Amino acid sequence: MTSIPTEYALYTAAALFALGVTGVLVRRSLIFVLMSLEVMLNATGLAFVAGGSRWGQADGQIMFMLVLTLAAAEVAIGLALLLAVHLRVGTLDGDRLSRLRG
Amino acid sequence: MTLTFIITAAVAIIATGLVITGRNAVHALLYLVVSLLAVAVIFLILGAPFAAALEVIIYAGAIMVLFLFVVMMTESAPIPRAERRPADAWVWIGPGLLTLILLVELVVLLVLGVPGTAGSRAVAPEAVGVRLLGPYLLAVELASMLLLAGVVGAWHLGRPAERADPRPHPPAPAPRQEEARP
Numbered sequence: 001m002t003s004i005p006t007e008y009a010l011y012t013a014a015a016l017f018a019l020g021v022t023g024v025l026v027r028r029s030l031i032f033v034l035m036s037l038e039v040m041l042n043a044t045g046l047a048f049v050a051g052g053s054r055w056g057q058a059d060g061q062i063m064f065m066l067v068l069t070l071a072a073a074e075v076a077i078g079l080a081l082l083l084a085v086h087l088r089v090g091t092l093d094g095d096r097l098s099r100l101r102g
Numbered sequence: 103m104t105l106t107f108i109i110t111a112a113v114a115i116i117a118t119g120l121v122i123t124g125r126n127a128v129h130a131l132l133y134l135v136v137s138l139l140a141v142a143v144i145f146l147i148l149g150a151p152f153a154a155a156l157e158v159i160i161y162a163g164a165i166m167v168l169f170l171f172v173v174m175m176t177e178s179a180p181i182p183r184a185e186r187r188p189a190d191a192w193v194w195i196g197p198g199l200l201t202l203i204l205l206v207e208l209v210v211l212l213v214l215g216v217p218g219t220a221g222s223r224a225v226a227p228e229a230v231g232v233r234l235l236g237p238y239l240l241a242v243e244l245a246s247m248l249l250l251a252g253v254v255g256a257w258h259l260g261r262p263a264e265r266a267d268p269r270p271h272p273p274a275p276a277p278r279q280e281e282a283r284p
Contacts, residue, residue: 004107012111023122053148058233061153069245073252079172080259
């Protein structure tokens with residue numbers, strides 16, 4: 001049974017990560033920014049699993065689980081912040097959250 | 103097998119592209135779920151079935167439900183869009199087709215035998231567990247502390263305000279419904 005070249009998985013991870021970065025940079029809606037962050041973390045996990053699969057070791061999947069934990073904590077805090085912003089300012093537009101600008 | 107991988111990767115990239123270009127948050131969430139499911143199939147092809155299961159359960163299950171709740175709490179939609187524009191009722195076709203591709207691939211993989219579980223590079227869940235609770239025990243503890251910090255932080259941020267703000271905020275500007283497109 002032939003296996004997948006690791007490069008393919010890494011290319012896919014790079015493409016997904018680039019898409020996530022693009023989303024973070026381009027979108028102004030905070031919820032889309034959070035979704036793009038999730039895409040980036042997911043691409044990181046894919047790279048870890050691909051690396052672990054390359055050597056047949058479990059470390060890649062363990063790092064993926066740690067990334068998953070990080071993503072869960074990050075999304076809890078991020079969504080709570082987003083709800084707080086929505087309650088206080090009444091919008092989710094990142095461009096309007098400029099009251100800290102001097 | 104490489105063909106399966108390429109199709110799955112294409113599904114993931116297409117769905118992710120539709121996520122970051124989407125206008126409606128719920129539709130973008132649907133595509134994000136498809137993207138996560140595609141990555142789970144990639145994990146399965148790579149020989150990481152445990153990671154694939156975690157991806158489906160935690161990412162596509164728990165985290166996306168959180169996102170869905172927040173989207174429903176923040177988006178003010180007095181009239182359901184599907185009732186105003188009947189075309190919107192067919193928006194599930196795109197994610198449905200992409201998921202159908204993934205499902206067909208999954209069935210093919212299961213019928214032909216998942217490569218990872220038979221190949222030499224597959225890592226069984228047992229190996230992951232033994233390694234996780236052996237050399238990586240400190241990392242597990244750190245992850246639990248991170249989750250505790252996340253819980254406390256989310257509780258603190260989600261707490262209702264106890265005191266009235268002495269300086270009231272200026273009236274909120276009307277939220278823009280759509281982003282300005284060039």
